Structures are given as C-alpha cells and as structure tokens.
Amino acid sequence: MNILLVHAHPEPRSLNGSLKRFIVDRLESQGHAVQVSDLYAMGWKATLDGADRLDREPDARFDPAMDSRHAFVHGTQSEDIAREQDKLRRADALILQFPLWWFSMPAILKGWVERVYANGFGYGVGEHSDARWGDRYGEGSLAGKRAMLVVTAGGWESHYGPRGINGPIDDLLFPIQHGILYYPGFDVLTPHVVYRTGKMDPARFAATCETLGRRLDTLFSTPPLPFRRQNGGDYAIPELGLRPELAPGRTGFGIHLADAQPASVLHVAQPGNEQGAEREQDRARRHEAQAAAHAEGLAQ
C-alpha cells in the first residue's frame, strides 16, 4: 500500500525525529511505499494567503474560500499545494505525526491542512439537497483512505485522562480526528499517543516503538472509529443536529460515535423533493449550503 507520512517537528535529532524514522522503516519493511512530507525540512509555507492562487489579480479582494476554489478548479494553485494533493491522491493511508503544542497540532501542520485542503478538494465537495449537505463527514474526496495520528505529549497520561486537568485526549483531538480527518472522508483510527516525553530513555523508547509498530502493522486491518456519516440519516438536514432518538439526552463530542449497534442502520436517507421540481426555496438553500460548506473550511 501507499502511505503518506506528514511530519511536523523542527529537529531531526528529537524524539519525533526518531519516531519518524521508525515509522518509515517499519512500514517499508512490511512492503509498503512511504511518501514523507517533512514540513520543516521542506520549508513548508504555513500561512494561507493570496499568493496561493497564482492567477489572482493583486488588488482584488482576497476570499480564502473562493480564491482557493478558483485555483483548484483552474489549475492555478501554488505548486507546493498541488504536489501535496497529489501525494494524498496516491495514498491509501495518511499518518499525521506531531508533538502536541498547546493542545493541538503545530502551526506548520495546521497551515498544511488549510492550504492543501483546497475548496473543491478538502471541502466544498458534493451537492446539497434535502437529503445531503455536501459530501463531508464520511464522504468526500478522501473517502476510502485511512488516517491515523501519532502524537507526543509532555504531560502525564493522567493529565489527559477522563477527569484530567488538560481535558481527555480524545476530546482534545476530536477537532482533528472528526473535523479534519473524517470531514473529507477518511476512515479514522484511534490516535497513537506517547505521553511524558521528558522521561524517555532507551528502554521506554524501545517499548514505545514496540507498541507503535503493532499499530502500523495493523494499519489496514484495525476497525476505524464508528463516526456517524452526515448523510446516512442520523442527522436532520439542514439543521444537522443528531436525531433525538440517537444517544438520547446526551450531548458533546461522544455522541458522534455510533454505539456498538450503529443506530444509523435504523434510518434511511430522506427522499428529496420531487425530481425536476426545484422550488425557489430549495435553490436558495442549496446556494447558502454551498457557501456554508465552503466556509466550514475557510471563509469570512
């Protein structure tokens, strides 16, 4: 299989640098092809701006979403963006590897997401109707591919536990797992987190690689997290609240994971309005939905 490893650490002689080399070696030893985007080494431009669309009129008002769409559709994207999209297209799986900085990914990796996830590629994909709100959350350009996070954290595992002061790690990573990976269609695996990095020694590093190695060996066989598909019937459209009979009375990130018996099989997608009879209201809603879907990524 083909795997894209996006790595975000400034120092090769760091724990993250060592883990990167381990990941590449392990995957290649299993017969996989590995593409590496080492963002710091590449001098990746972290900031999304008007220069990302090569044919932009310099004095025109810059619209992050619309200029991105134009550049993606017309092939006038900055070359570095197009190259990363090609890597994603070729990949069967994506691994994002990074140190947790301020409870999220480093800015350079966030900028990779913002620029590579162009409008028309990472978001703003698919049609809007009474039964669909674009292709997202389980559908989209990257559907059929897998994704996994490999994250290091300085704090203790208990600090990231269910009642830990930093907040539970699964909740801290939800905006990435659900909002960045599941959104454009990836099947998302549980993250692999290494804690207490200040206490790393050769024995712990060996044990860390042992555990991580097992995750890599089962990259294509581990069941992904059962996030609920947006257009599978679990959500009311266009309000996009989880239907009241699912996870009744509960709120928060956790309800977007289906239970052991996926409640979504109880639903079928709602039929749209009669074919060919598009009313003014539907059209207006579709246009707004399209704008909103764009904006979810970048806008305003």
Add this chain to the structure above:
Amino acid sequence: MNILLVHAHPEPRSLNGSLKRFIVDRLESQGHAVQVSDLYAMGWKATLDGADRLDREPDARFDPAMDSRHAFVHGTQSEDIAREQDKLRRADALILQFPLWWFSMPAILKGWVERVYANGFGYGVGEHSDARWGDRYGEGSLAGKRAMLVVTAGGWESHYGPRGINGPIDDLLFPIQHGILYYPGFDVLTPHVVYRTGKMDPARFAATCETLGRRLDTLFSTPPLPFRRQNGGDYAIPELGLRPELAPGRTGFGIHLADAQPASVLHVAQPGNEQGAEREQDRARRHEAQAAAHAEGLAQ
C-alpha cells in the same frame, strides 16, 4: 484600560476586517487604548524554529522548549517575539479575533501563540512541589488580565449546538479557552461567536455589531468563566485528576468549570512536606514536573 487585539485574517475587506475596525473604534470610543497585532499585515512568521533564538549555535540540536527558555531568560529572542510579549505585558485585556478554520484558529495565530508564549513566560513558570505543579491554569505571567475570543464561523449555530454535527462550540474552543488562555493565567470570558457568515448583509452586520458592542462595553465587568485553578485544591497533585467528590461521576471538558457554588472553597491547598527536608524523590519529581510543564507547551 489597555487592550491588545490580535487579528488573524488575510483580507482587510472581509467580514473579519470590518469587525476589527468596529472593535478598535468601539473600544477607543470608551476611552481605552488599543494595540493591534494584525498578523497578516505584519507578515507574522508563523513557524516556530531555531531562528527564534538569536544566539543559537547553528549546528546544535534544537530543543523548542529549552531554546525558547534560554532566549527568553537571556534576552536573545527574535525581536518580533519580544515585541509581542511587551504588548501582552502592557495589556489589561487580550482579544483574539479570527475566523474558525478547520474548527480552530488559523495557523498564523497558532504560530503567534507558539512563539510568543515563550518557556518562562507562557509556560514553564513557577515552582513544583507536593502542592503546586507550576503556575498554570489560573496562575502565571498573565494572571490578572482578561481575555476574550471573537470568532466567525460559516456554519449554522445549530451545527455547533449541543448535539450539532460539528461538536458544541464551547467544546471546540476549550483547547483555546482553557489550554491557551486560562493556562498562563488569563481570566477568560465566554467567546463571542458570529455564525453563518455567508448570509451577512447590512442589517445583520448592524445587529452583529450591536451585540458585539455590548460585549466590548462590559469587557471589564463580565464575570469570567469559573475554570478551576490547578493549585487551588480541586486537583490531586501530581496526577492532576479532578478530585472524585467534585462533579462526581462526570467526565469531559465541562467538569473543569466550577459549579455555581465553587466546590474549590471546600478545599485548601495541601501542605508540602516538612520545610528544609527535601527528599531525593521530591527533587526528582520536581525536575520531571518542570520538564513536563515545559513540554505542555512545546517539546519532544
């Protein structure tokens, strides 16, 4: 009062650009002094790297936390970082204003946090003992100042509701509110969020400014969110789990807000071990704690 507005949008002729001008005008009309860090206009360097420490040996192993500490302590930080820290020192309140991109802040603003929150300034502050885990979460260099987010989102408010598909907005913003603002000591206000930005028109913009204006007028009188202080007795040290008798049986981000009757008044900080009798174990723990506290920001 003195207010620092950090603004992260590439286009002045955008909704966010208009909101920025409104915020500055409104605050100044109330007699406040406003400092503006318009990150795109400043050409802010988003990526933290070795160049941020001016006296670094070019071939030395770069340690994001330790090099940051050295540069902060010895006055060899990159000039742009020192300037932003000075703005923070002068400020009585901080406003971070940004469009929600991929359910978090734009990369350029994340990079502002990573670089300006130096080790010794934004984290890695204070002593570690049996009763303290450094000055953080309610204590720290920025204690006594207030902070508020002003955020725009393309999606509908219902998409960000308690059962909305994107996840509740308060949970999406928790890593910023609690992990970036409360961590170094800010008193944090509820965020001001503007939804459905694709449907903005003059009437809605006027209403938006009306509501936002009230938030600005009460910036210094609104009670902050009752996040629990780390060293106030609510958390067991060093595990840093919320004590079982507080929010019993509950988990997730919400438990880090005290209830109407703050349970923390029931606790007093645990006394340390006998004065002057520092045992080997304590010293080792303190050193590790210090490393971990550093790492919470940046490391590995």
